[in-house]
Amino acid sequence: MRLLWGLAWVFSFCASSLQKPRLLLFSPSVVNLGTPLSVGVQLLDAPPGQEVKGSVFLRNPKGGSCSPKKDFKLSSGDDFVLLSLEVPLEDVRSCGLFDLRRAPHIQLVAQSPWLRNTAFKATETQGVNLLFSSRRGHIFVQTDQPIYNPGQRVRYRVFALDQKMRPSTDFLTITVENSHGLRVLKKEIFTSTSIFQDAFTIPDISEPGTWKISARFSDGLESNRSTHFEVKKYVLPNFEVKITPWKPYILMVPSNSDEIQLDIQARYIYGKPVQGVAYTRFALMDEQGKRTFLRGLETQAKLVEGRTHISISKDQFQAALDKINIGVRDLEGLRLYAATAVIESPGGEMEEAELTSWRFVSSAFSLDLSRTKRHLVPGAHFLLQALVQEMSGSEASNVPVKVSATLVSGSDSQVLDIQQSTNGIGQVSISFPIPPTVTELRLLVSAGSLYPAIARLTVQAPPSRGTGFLSIEPLDPRSPSVGDTFILNLQPVGIPAPTFSHYYYMIISRGQIMAMGREPRKTVTSVSVLVDHQLAPSFYFVAYFYHQGHPVANSLLINIQSRDCEGKLQLKVDGAKEYRNADMMKLRIQTDSKALVALGAVDMALYAVGGRSHKPLDMSKVFEVINSYNVGCGPGGGDDALQVFQDAGLAFSDGDRLTQTREDLSCPKEKKSRQKRNVNFQKAVSExxxxxxxxxxxxxxxxxxxxxxxxxxxxxxxxxxxxxxxxxxxxxxxxxxxxxxxxxxxxxxxLARNNHNMLQEEDLIDEDDILVRTSFPENWLWRVEPVDSSKLLTVWLPDSMTTWEIHGVSLSKSKGLCVAKPTRVRVFRKFHLHLRLPISIRRFEQFELRPVLYNYLNDDVAVSVHVTPVEGLCLAGGGMMAQQVTVPAGSARPVAFSVVPTAAANVPLKVVARGVFDLGDAVSKILQIEKEGAIHREELVYNLDPLNNLGRTLEIPGSSDPNIVPDGDFSSLVRVTASEPLETMGSEGALSPGGVASLLRLPQGCAEQTMIYLAPTLTASNYLDRTEQWSKLSPETKDHAVDLIQKGYMRIQQFRKNDGSFGAWLHRDSSTWLTAFVLKILSLAQEQVGNSPEKLQETASWLLAQQLGDGSFHDPCPVIHRAMQGGLVGSDETVALTAFVVIALHHGLDVFQDDDAKQLKNRVEASITKANSFLGQKASAGLLGAHAAAITAYALTLTKASEDLRNVAHNSLMAMAEETGEHLYWGLVLGSQDKVVLRPTAPRSPTEPVPQAPALWIETTAYALLHLLLREGKGKMADKAASWLTHQGSFHGAFRSTQDTVVTLDALSAYWIASHTTEEKALNVTLSSMGRNGLKTHGLHLNNHQVKGLEEELKFSLGSTISVKVEGNSKGTLKILRTYNVLDMKNTTCQDLQIEVKVTGAVEYAWDANEDYEDYYDMPAADDPSVPLQPVTPLQLFEGRRSRRRREAPKVVEEQESRVQYTVCIWRNGKLGLSGMAIADITLLSGFHALRADLEKLTSLSDRYVSHFETDGPHVLLYFDSVPTTRECVGFGASQEVVVGLVQPSSAVLYDYYSPDHKCSVFYAAPTKSQLLATLCSGDVCQCAEGKCPRLLRSLERRVEDKDGYRMRFACYYPRVEYGFTVKVLREDGRAAFRLFESKITQVLHFRKDTMASIGQTRNFLSRASCRLRLEPNKEYLIMGMDGETSDNKGDPQYLLDSNTWIEEMPSEQMCKSTRHRAACFQLKDFLMEFSSRGCQV
Structure with a gap:
């Protein structure tokens, strides 16, 4: 009985539910901030005539409305409506949604009294939970090129659009992340035109990797979009190499007998084929990119029309596999790696390419079933959709596809076999019926005949069948295009007697419900959908009905074929597609609406160096962004209606049921099983x-x-x-x-040599290191043009011979964003020349200029080639002698010219090739010519004080360095200022174009050096802010300061570790000292670099972890050995470090302002207190050195430690002070107990230069000044310390190194702020000096607030005395900078540090197109190039990519290349203490560049020999963590790009970075008996080069009589000599590029300056080593000429022998006794007597 009552109750409930009116609520499951939300509301089963009114709105789950209300009205006749609900930012913020800590959910609520009154609900509201996202609109980012060199400028654009793809004006936040994922730039801007353009510079120290530029709407954190670009060192190639396999895959089945075939193509960037040789090797590559070389497959082949073909038979390949014991079946999942180097014949340049995508596969096709539904509708047709692609990724058309469908019904199953071929785009759609009883469908799909691709898929029927199903079948299963009408058929399944009257449907695209509709139910109901741009690139079609009170639904994802933009943008080049460089090009831009068009042209050579991996913005990327708003998951369908709605991206509620709350924007990923592979490599290295x-x-x-x-x-x-x-x-x-x-x-x-000496394997292959030099732009046309339908743009093409790819992006208010298909313009001359110059060369070195002529005409071309005459170069025929050459059709030919530079300058070198009928080409490049010897700098500082009687006049003597290069035209630069603060902090000092970093003349490679870009600029900005003096500088100075700070911040981020700490190098462990330094500076820079406190909080947390129990800090990896700075080893180091960290943490307190950082702030304050106790204890002990005492006193005063601690530290510091006149400073304590201070000279005269102290004294005094200013303000002691520091600055305003510069500028800035006054004082300075043209006088009128004429640079002769007269009431500073080149550096600097450089080798290679690889590493390091080389081996081939780089292969026979091996040895005196890092600066021999691969080995391997290296022109800088007490050597190779003869010695310097004056400088020379020392010139070129050389006269041997008095004419008329001696040569010595002849005077004939000359004294005569003059020891000569500008070690003049010098060998007594010479000897004797007694009578 109970059972009957229960059944009756259930029946009555179901009957009432069938009649129950409902309100259906639909919405996208994600709400986007600021974007209208589409809401569908439907009235179901309402009685006729009933009307429902209500509203929808959004609210916080905790309460509070988050949007305005939107009203609706429904009735049984008008039963659904699609609403648009606004989501304003202000409402969302005010409702507290941003305060939610978890995933922010928001409620969509429908409110209507009808719900309570008629729908029998407890309340009048019905809702559904939605996921809230701050994402809105669309953002696209574009860069001007895909790849950059470190140090290059990146230009970028940001396009901002709303949800409808229309221009949006809004605030944007832009960030840049480096290759380590660290943010290096952040800025917020307002874009008024929807296109924002800006630029930034990549730090030159950046490591290779991928950088990212991101942009978002400032109020939408999730609207972030980004683009990537590559950063690596490269130079644009001259031509590009491509490897194209015949098939994009290799079948690994045993029965496959196909050969492995590929084509090699090499074409110049302007499109023409390359003549040359291709060298190719092969390897197996696994999924991690590891390669195993396949020995025996190396090939070499000549290029024919830029192409060659390589074929490897099955037997050859199998033999290579057998050598490493690997079977064919083990190849699945691996790739065949191919690498090719092509060396062009005419110029010998090499380019490379590699193929890494050549997979071993078991099938030629891939099979994708992702578009097939995962849900089954029993009783309806099932649609299988498959995409078949070739392994290259292209569509596979007309490929047979077989389907084996197993239909499972309980324990029964039925197999259905179907076959169909793919269409033209590789798609196949197969529909077949599913019986109503089927519960599971198992699909086995194969594509292809012989070796098919196979895929399996199992599809389940829904577990419940009570409510039936809805079948959706497209009339045409193919994907529609924009403009098509897409028809879908709807049919109920499993419902015997349907009671519903209408189907309802929705179209969802771009995260919104685009349309709602209904169709009356028929036997087969069709729905037509017009596909427009708003539905692209895909949309969901969702249909549903209610049956027996339950929703029945289905959906289908439709992908749209057309990927065109809504509007139109076409770029077309009017006229020919091929232009000549510097031609005028007409670019036509066509749109279908008024738009802004952003243009850019990229050299396609960038794609050849790795830029292909970062493709430019195109419509596929645009649609990818648009489609990312699609919140649906999967191809459609579901087990029930709720899953159908949910997977289509909808939230749904009908009052009884609702979809699950969405937790994430992303879709759950389908799990895929992966077959494990076990490949057994038995090759020796792999094993x-x-x-x-x-x-x-x-x-x-x-x-x-x-x-x-x-x-x-x-x-x-x-x-x-x-x-x-x-x-x-x-x-x-x-x-x-x-x-x-x-x-x-x-x-x-x-075996190797039988293959004609093939090029060694190490010469191959790394396309990432391309070293071809060019000076042409890599991109241009970066502009935004307004266009109304059409515009013709006229532009001038750059000089590059290349192919330009022109890109365009339009932004229209009516049509949105459109990306044009790129157009290409080839810039080319059928006849042109290519020119390469050495990086630099010295005076009178000889080099061979080899321009290459390219002829792409159909006929031979006869041309005349010459080098345009220019002052400073010796050329054949004075430059007017041309070479007549014939260049055969379709070929190239080099032409050789010998050139000798004679002037030290940047000389424009122009090569011209002329033919008939306007045929010709000309290329001009700058040749950098340097003076002989090595550069030496000397600085002097004088204090100008007109109030001191002794300081009103002073005499500054000229330089008398005996090593100075004669004929150098050197001078002294003088700088006078009366406004030290503005000079130091202004646009000529800390805010100079390169900042203080450019003034230090030190490298900026490591992390601490990098801070010199940032710290002084912050100090200067603070000074100018506080004293309100920005207006006294140029208006752009403030912007420049911000730019310097941004660059410094970007540089230092390259050294940041993931835990917030910093190391000197990325590969080195973190340093406490350095991390503290960065924390201090970046804390001060937060406002300028885009506030990022969370990163600095990580840094502070890391520092706290380094504190020990006693309060001190330890440094696990010191950057500087601070023990050397305090005097006490160990103790002072710890004290100084602890004080330094305390200072940094104190400055970092400003970044702990938010609530989340309060706990960390408390920890920092407690740490400071604990550290102060430690510092006070050490100060009280009285054992600190000067540096530790100064920084301790400053730290305790800064942090306001207890007064007794501050007093102890102050007293200890002042006990070490040294006072000289008006100066106060702190030096270096040498002992620990007796406090011995290293004193400078005693109080000096005001007329003497200020003694220049070492870096440590300066830093110590700066800390003392900071302490005094905090303790006493601007007092007398602070005045004296500041005065001493002011006069320690260099000529350009910096100090010795980084630390002393940073701390001193900080201290002086604080002092100058405290002492700033508006009172004006004047300083008048008169400088006078005697020069060749008489007295030279300058009068300067300065004041302490001068802006224009803030300083004056004056030039005086280097050896002249400068007289200075000072008047006025203001003090000033006079600085002198002397820069000159020296002949010798022996015994001048190398007291404690030692460096030795040895060059060996100079081996020349000569080979032809049939040569083989050889291992040049086994080449002996000797001058003899004839020693046989060892052949290549598999191990050496394994080493190849790690050891060699591009352009390290031998050149062809016509351009022989020399290689040398550099060995650099360093050591130090065991007693010497160094601050730490040392740098070796090696200037390479002219014409050489270092092999980068060798340098990388020194830094990148586990046994690291060098911390870091840099190359800058001819310089190689090697960073050493320390200098050992025993001799330690490193080596690297160098390659000669341009043949140079008479190579002069170069210099090498080893110095302590933190004390640069502590150094060792040496010269080193080319290998002896090397062709580098041979003469290249001949004929008139040699004569020209020797035009300034002296001639040795042997008049008696030639029986020349002095009848006309030619000796007297030379001496007294032209050129009229200034000295005349007869001398006996004692010895000859080599000095850099000169020969020195030490001689004893045997007779004084005449003198002007050399008043001390007398018989028996010695004088030095110098001649250039390039001159053929040789004076023989023990022989006597008559020498007359001009006075020299230099002196020897004793202060006596030394003389340069040149073309204005008379040199005559004196005859012996025996020779004069002969009759034939008697008259000539008498005439010579007569001249000597007359000239010595009477001189010149004119």
């Missing part, structure tokens, strides 16, 4: 690597097997590996590789 499982150990093993460019045993190398875990695999693998090299047999060598 050894396989012994180690961890990636770190494998890398250590690889490093050990990599050969260094210098000799080291494995034990020596392993000793340098710092990590113990790395040392064992490193040593083991190093020995293993050594054994392999040692066991190479001569039979291998014989």
């Amino acid at each position: 050894k690597l396989g012994q180690y499982s961890s990636p770190d150990a494998k890398r250590c093993c690889q490093d050990g097997m990599t050969k260094l460019p210098m000799k080291r045993t494995c034990e020596q190398r392993a000793a340098r590996v710092p990590q113990q875990a790395c040392r064992e695999p490193f040593l083991s693998c190093c020995k293993f590789a050594e054994d392999l090299r040692r066991n190479q047999t001569r039979s291998q060598a014989h």
Whole structure:
């Protein structure tokens, strides 16, 4: 009975539910900030005539409305409506939605009294939960090129659009992240035109990697969009190499007998084919990119019309596999790696390419079933949609697809086989019926005949069938295009007697409900959808009905084929597609509406150096962004209606049911199983690597097997590996590789040489390191043009011979954004020349200029080639002698000219080739010519005080350096100022174009050096802000200061670790001292760099972890050895470090302002208090050195420690002060107990220069000044300390190094702020000096507030005395800078530091197109190039990519290239203490560049020898963490790009970075018996070069009589000599590029300046080494000429022998006794007597 009553109750409830009116609520499951929300409301089963009124709105789940209300009205006849609900930012913010801590959800609420009164609900509201997102609109970011060099400028654009793809004016936040993911730039801007353009510079120290520019609407954190670009060192190539396989895959099935074939193509960037040779190698590559070389597959082939073909038979390939014991079945999942180097024949330049996508596959096709539904509708048709692609990614048309469908019904199953071919775009759609009883469908799909691709898919029927199903079938299964009408058929399934009258449907696209509709139910109901641009690129079609009170729904995802933009943008070049460089080009821009068009042209050579991986903005990227708003998941369908709605991206509620609340914007990812592969590599190297499982150990093993460019045993190398875990695999693998090299047999060598000496494997392949030089722009046309339908733009093309790709993006108010298809313009001359110059060259070195002529005409071309005459160069025929050459059709030919530079300047070198009928070309490049010897700098500082009687006049003597290069035209620069603050902090000092970094004349490679870009600029900005003096500088100075700060911030972020700490190098452990330094500076820079307190809070947390229990801080990896700065080893170092960190943490307190950082702030304050106790204890002990005492006193005063601690520290500091006159300073304590201070000279005269102190004294005094200013303000002691510091500045305003400069500028800034006054004082200075043209006088009228004429630079002769007269009532400073080149650096600087540079080798290679690879690493380091070389081996091939780089291959026969090996040895005196880092600056021999791969080995391997290296023109800088007490050598190779003869010695300097005056400077020379020392010139070029050389006269031998008095004419008329001696040569000595002849005077004939000359004294005569003059020792000569500008060590004049010098060999007594010479001897004797007694009578 109870059962019957229960059934009756259930029946009555169901019957009432069928009649129950409902309100259906639909919405996208995600609400986007500021974007109208589409809301669908439907009235269901309402009685006829009933009307429902209500409203919808958004609210916080906690309460509070988040949007305005939107009203609706429904009735049974008008039962649905689609509303647009605004989501204003102000309402969302005021309702507290941003305060939600978890995923922000928001409620969509429908409110109507009808719900309570008629729908029998408890309230009058019905709602659904939505996910809230701050994302809105669309943002696109574009850069001007895809790849950049470190140091290059990046230009970028940001396009801002609303949700409808229309221009949006709004606030944007833009950030830049470096390759480590660290933010280096942030700015907020307002874009008024919807296109924002800006630029920034990549720091030159940046490591290779991918950078990212992101932009978002400032109020929409999730609206972030980004673009990526590559940063690496490259130079544009001259031509591009492409590797094209015949098939994009390699079938690995055993029965496959196809050959492996590929084509090599090399074409110049302007499109023409390359003549040359292609060298190709192959390897197996795994998923991690590791390569195993396939020995025996190396090939070389000549290029024919820029092409060659390579074919590898199955047997050849199998033989290569057998050598490494790998089977064909093991190849699945691997790739065949191919790498090709092409060397062009005419110019010998090399470019490379590699193919990394050539996969071994079991099928030629890939099969994608992702568009097939995962849900089954029993009783309806099932639509299988498959996409078949070739392995290259292209569509596979007309490919047979077989389907085996297993239909499972309980325990029964039925198999259905279907076959169909793909259409033209690789798609196949197969529809087949599903019986009503089927519960599971198992699909086995294969594509292709022989070796098909196979995919499996299992589809389940819904677990419940009570309410039936809805079938949706497209009339045409193909994807529609924009403009098509897409028809879908709807049909109920599994419902015997449907009771519903209408189908309802929605179209969802771009995250919105685009349309709602209904169709009356028919047997087959069709719905037509007009596909427009608003539905692209895809949309969901959702249909539903209610049956027995339950919703029945289905959906389908439709992808749209057309990917065109809504509007129109076309770029078209009027006229020919091919232009000549510098031609005028007409670019036609066509649109279909008024728009802004952003243009840009990119050199396609950028894609050849790695830019292809970052494609430019195109419509596919645009649609990708648009489609990202699609909140649906999957191809459609679902187990029930709620899942259908949810997977289509909808939220739904009908009062009884609602969809699950969405938690994430992303869709759940489908799990995929992956087959594990086990490939057994038995090759020796791979087997050894396989012994180690961890990636770190494998890398250590690889490093050990990599050969260094210098000799080291494995034990020596392993000793340098710092990590113990790395040392064992490193040593083991190093020995293993050594054994392999040692066991190479001569039979291998014989085999290699039988292949005509193929180019060594290390010469190949790394496309990432391209070193071709160019001076042409990489992009241009970066502009935004307003266009109304059409515009013709006329532009001038750059000089590059290349192909330009022109891009365009339009933004229209009516049509939105459109990206044009790029158009290409080839810039080309059928006849042109290519010119390459050395980086720099010295005077009187000789080099060979080899322009290459290219002829792409159909006929031979006869041309005349010459180098345009220019002063400073010796050329054949004075430059007017041309070479007549014929260049065959379709070929190239080099032409050689010998050139000798004679002037030290930047000379424009122009090569002209002329033919008939306007045929010709001309190229001009700058040749940098430097003076002989090495640069030497000397600075003097004088205090100008007119109030001191002794200081009103002073005499500054000229320079008398005996080593100065004669004929150097050197001078002294004088700078006078009366306004030291404005000079130091203004646009000529800290705010100069390059900042203080450019004034220090030191490298800025490591992290601390990088801070010099930032710290002084902040100090200067603070000074100018506080004293309100910005107006006294140029208006743009403030902007420049912000730019310098931004650049400095960007640079320092390159060294940040993930935990917030900083290390001197990224590869080095973090340093407490350096991290504190960065924290202090960046805390002050927050406002200028875009506030980022959370990053600095991480930095402060790391610092706190370094504090010890006693309050002190320790440094796990010191940057500077601070022990050397305090005098006490150990104790002072800890004290100074602790004080330094305290100062930094105190400045960092400003970044702990938000509530989340309160706890950290309390920890920091407690840490400071604890550290102060430690500092006070050490100060009380009285054992601190000057530096530790000064920084301790400052730290305690700054942090307001207890008064007794501050007093103790102050008293200890002042006890060490040294006072000289009006100066106060602190020096270096030498002992610990007796406080011995290293004193400078005693109080000096005001007329003497101010003694220049070392960096440590300056830094110590600066800390003392900061302490005094905080303790006493601007008092007498502070005045004296500031005065001393002011006079320690260099000529350009910086100090010795980074730390002393940063701290001193900080101290002086604080002092000058405290002492700033508006009182004006004057200073009048008169300078006078005697020069060649008489007395030279300058009068200067200065004052302490001068802006224009703030300082004056004056030039005086280097050796002249300068007289200075001072008047006025203001003090001033006079600085002198003397820069000159010296002949010799022996015994001048190398007291404690030592450096030695040796160059060996100079081996020239000559080979033809059939030569083979050889290993140049086994080449002996000697001058003899004839020693046979060892052949290439598999191990060397393994080393190849790690060891060599582009353009390190030998050139062809016509352009022989020399290679040398550099060995650099450094050491120091064991007693010497260094501050830490040392830098070796090696100037390479002229015409050479260092092999970058060798330098990288010194820094990148586990046994690191050098911390860092830099190359700057001819300079190589090597950074050493320390200088050992024993001799330690490193080596690298250098390659000669341009043939140079008579190469002069170059210089090398080793110096302590923190004390640059502590250095060792030496000269080194080219290898002896080397062709580098040979003469290249001939004929008139040599005569021209020797035009300034002296001539040795042997008049008696030639029987020339002095009848006309030619000696007297030379002496007294022209050129009229200033001295005349007869001398006996004592010895000859080489000095840089000169020969020195030390001689004894035997007779004084005449003098002007040399008043002390007398018989028996010695004088030095110098001649250029390039001159042929040789004076023989023990012979006597008559020498007359001009006075010299230089003196020897004794102060006596020394003389340059040149073309205005008379040099005559004196005859011997025996010779004069002969009759034939008697008259000539008498005439000579007569001249000597007359000239010595009477001189010149005119």
